[in-house]
Structures are given as C-alpha cells and as structure tokens.
Amino acid sequence: MGVFVSHTTFVIERDLPGSPAHAFRFWSEHARKRQWTSCHPDWAVLEDIFDVRIGGLEKVRWRTLEGVEHGYRAHYLDVVPGKQIIYAYAMNTGAVQNSAALATVEFVGQRGKTKMTYTEQAAFLDAADAKGRSQGTEMGFDRLALAIERSLAVAH
Structure with a gap:
C-alpha cells in the first residue's frame, strides 16, 4: 500500500525589529x-544537535508527557550570514514520517528593521496537516518577533 502525499507551498513575511544580522542570530x-522554537515546555528534550552551516545538521527529539516521541531533522544547504538560510527538514512522530520540506529564509534590511521572508515547499505524508503547519509556523514567528524585541529592549 502506497503513502498518500499532499504538497503545499506557503510564504510568510514578517517585519522584525533591528538589523538583518541581529535577526539572523535568532536562526x-x-x-x-530555542527561545522561539521551544513551544512545548512540558516535553522532555531527548536530543538537541545544532550546527547551522552549509552541510550542518539540526536534530531535536522530544517525548510528550504521554510518552510519544517527536522528531525534527534539518540539513542546511546554504547559509549566508545576515542574508539567507536554505534547509531541508523532516518531521516524525515515533517511527512514522509526517512530512519533508525545503525552507528558505531571507533577511532584507529596511529602515532600521528587517523584512524576513520564509518560503516553505512541503510534502505531507498520509494525514499530516498542511494548514496546521503554516499556522504553527506563523505562531513560531510571533514568538521570534517577541524574542527579538526583548533582546533589543535589554540592549537599550
């Protein structure tokens, strides 16, 4: 029996405070x-590898209170400090692969702010929810903007 695959592409733009170099640091x-991507504080972190460079790997595994394991694996394809990041990533629940995606993050300075453009091209396997992914990404970027605002408030 084959796996049902659905595809989607979405773009999210955010105006972030501060310079592109500062916004890039949060990626x-x-x-x-982790200030903005750790959205389940009650989940146990089982593994957390972080190496953002061309050829680098980011890998996180969590366990929920109910004992379910979730995973995220990203491979960095292109990294230009303060300008862009391109990475491929996959997510799983237990041994079941949920999705795979190509993501591009671009940073452009505009009058003391940064316009961040995030583009994701994703393949969702079986019952994975494409709409839920874009909404979850939007919420993550809300946390990103808040983390950057807080860091700039502390600096001033």
Missing part, C-alpha cells in the same frame, strides 16, 4: 533559536 545561534 543561527542555538540558545537564541
């Missing part, structure tokens, strides 16, 4: 990225 520095 490329481990502690800063």
Whole structure:
C-alpha cells in the first residue's frame, strides 16, 4: 500500500525589529533559536544537535508527557550570514514520517528593521496537516518577533 502525499507551498513575511544580522542570530545561534522554537515546555528534550552551516545538521527529539516521541531533522544547504538560510527538514512522530520540506529564509534590511521572508515547499505524508503547519509556523514567528524585541529592549 502506497503513502498518500499532499504538497503545499506557503510564504510568510514578517517585519522584525533591528538589523538583518541581529535577526539572523535568532536562526543561527542555538540558545537564541530555542527561545522561539521551544513551544512545548512540558516535553522532555531527548536530543538537541545544532550546527547551522552549509552541510550542518539540526536534530531535536522530544517525548510528550504521554510518552510519544517527536522528531525534527534539518540539513542546511546554504547559509549566508545576515542574508539567507536554505534547509531541508523532516518531521516524525515515533517511527512514522509526517512530512519533508525545503525552507528558505531571507533577511532584507529596511529602515532600521528587517523584512524576513520564509518560503516553505512541503510534502505531507498520509494525514499530516498542511494548514496546521503554516499556522504553527506563523505562531513560531510571533514568538521570534517577541524574542527579538526583548533582546533589543535589554540592549537599550
């Protein structure tokens, strides 16, 4: 029996405070990225590898309170500091692969701010929810903007 695959592409734009170099740090520095990507504080982190460079790997595995394991694996294809990141990633629940995607993040300075453009081309396997992915990504970027705002408030 084959696996049902659905495809989607979505683009999310965000105006972020500060420079592109500062916004880039929240994607490329481990502690800063976890400020906005750690959205399930009650999940146990089983593994957390973070190496943002061309050829680098980011891998995170979690266990829910119910004992279900979730995973995220990203391979960085292109990294230009302060400009762009291109990576391929996959997500799973237990041994079941949920999705695979190609993501591009672009940073452009505009009058003291950064326009971030995120483009994702994804393949969802079986019952994985494409709409839920874009909504979850939007929520993550809300946390990203807040983390950047907080970092700039502390600096001033």
